[in-house]
Amino acid sequence: DTGKGPVLYLEDVSVSFDGFKALNKLNLYIDEGELRCIIGPNGAGKTTMMDVITGKTRPDSGEVWFGQLINLLELDEHQIAQGGIGRKFQKPTVFEQLSVYDNLELAMASDKRAWKNLFFKISGEQRDRIAEILELIRLSGHRERLAGSLSHGQKQWLEIGMLLMQDPRVLLVDEPVAGMTGEETERTAELLVSLAGRHSVIVVEHDMAFVRSIARKVTVLHQGSVLAEGTMDQIQQDPKVIEVYLGE
Numbered sequence: 078d079t080g081k082g083p084v085l086y087l088e089d090v091s092v093s094f095d096g097f098k099a100l101n102k103l104n105l106y107i108d109e110g111e112l113r114c115i116i117g118p119n120g121a122g123k124t125t126m127m128d129v130i131t132g133k134t135r136p137d138s139g140e141v142w143f144g145q146l147i148n149l150l151e152l153d154e155h156q157i158a159q160g161g162i163g164r165k166f167q168k169p170t171v172f173e174q175l176s177v178y179d180n181l182e183l184a185m186a187s188d189k190r191a192w193k194n195l196f197f198k199i200s201g202e203q204r205d206r207i208a209e210i211l212e213l214i215r216l217s218g219h220r221e222r223l224a225g226s227l228s229h230g231q232k233q234w235l236e237i238g239m240l241l242m243q244d245p246r247v248l249l250v251d252e253p254v255a256g257m258t259g260e261e262t263e264r265t266a267e268l269l270v271s272l273a274g275r276h277s278v279i280v281v282e283h284d285m286a287f288v289r290s291i292a293r294k295v296t297v298l299h300q301g302s303v304l305a306e307g308t309m310d311q312i313q314q315d316p317k318v319i320e321v322y323l324g325e
């Protein structure tokens with residue numbers, strides 16, 4: 078509990094595909110500035126949950142609120158992205174032929190100008206923010222390198238940096254450490270922990286050691302709803318959770 082109130086609020090959200098309930102009355106409350114991990118076996122509904130939050134999938138029933146006042150079901154995918162919910166997919170999608178710095182600069186402009194005019198001017202303040210983010214994602218020493226020449230882990234960090242340029246209130250991150258080395262995994266843990274507070278961060282991840290290293294609160298999804306919620310210690314002792322994971 079960050080004491081700042083909810084930033085995201087899903088109530089009784091259900092989604093069916095051909096009669097199959099991918100989400101079944103899902104309830105989820107995320108506090109402002111919180112770092113939350115979502116785990117659950119394959120097919121539990123984790124991706125569908127992220128699709129609902131980002132407006133990619135419309136629920137059949139239920140409510141989705143952003144802050145206290147914004148009904149996300151009234152906004153489309155684009156408005157939700159512009160309105161402060163960033164999503165990091167598993168595969169990094171950086172511009173390989175551009176430098177690290179140019180990737181960040183482009184991300185700052187988002188679709189407001191960059192696609193129409195690659196030569197727009199950024200302010201000193203924006204340049205300071207890019208420097209800050211380069212530091213955060215540990216790429217200050219690589220700013221002129223082509224993004225295509227970075228390691229897998231560095232590309233993931235760059236993409237997180239690109240999302241940060243929009244200063245999202247909520248950041249959804251899908252399996253951030255898949256394919257990373259041990260050292261990259263540790264650095265990613267530090268990065269995500271450092272983002273919480275300023276942003277609310279929701280991480281979907283299979284790597285339990287990683288989840289343990291970053292999360293204060295973990296939500297276990299199963300068959301489209303919340304099976305358990307608590308600290309990693311609480312969850313690992315929960316008989317319902319043990320049964321689901323042993324039965325996998």
Ligand code: ADP
Nearest residue numbers: 094098099117118119120121122123124125126
């Ligand atoms: P997870 O990300 O936890 O593995 P998903 O949200 O991807 O779970 O999927 C939940 C269930 O919904 C799965 O059984 C999946 O097969 C089904 N599902 C997801 N998306 C679709 C879709 N577009 N059409 C039909 N079934 C889907």
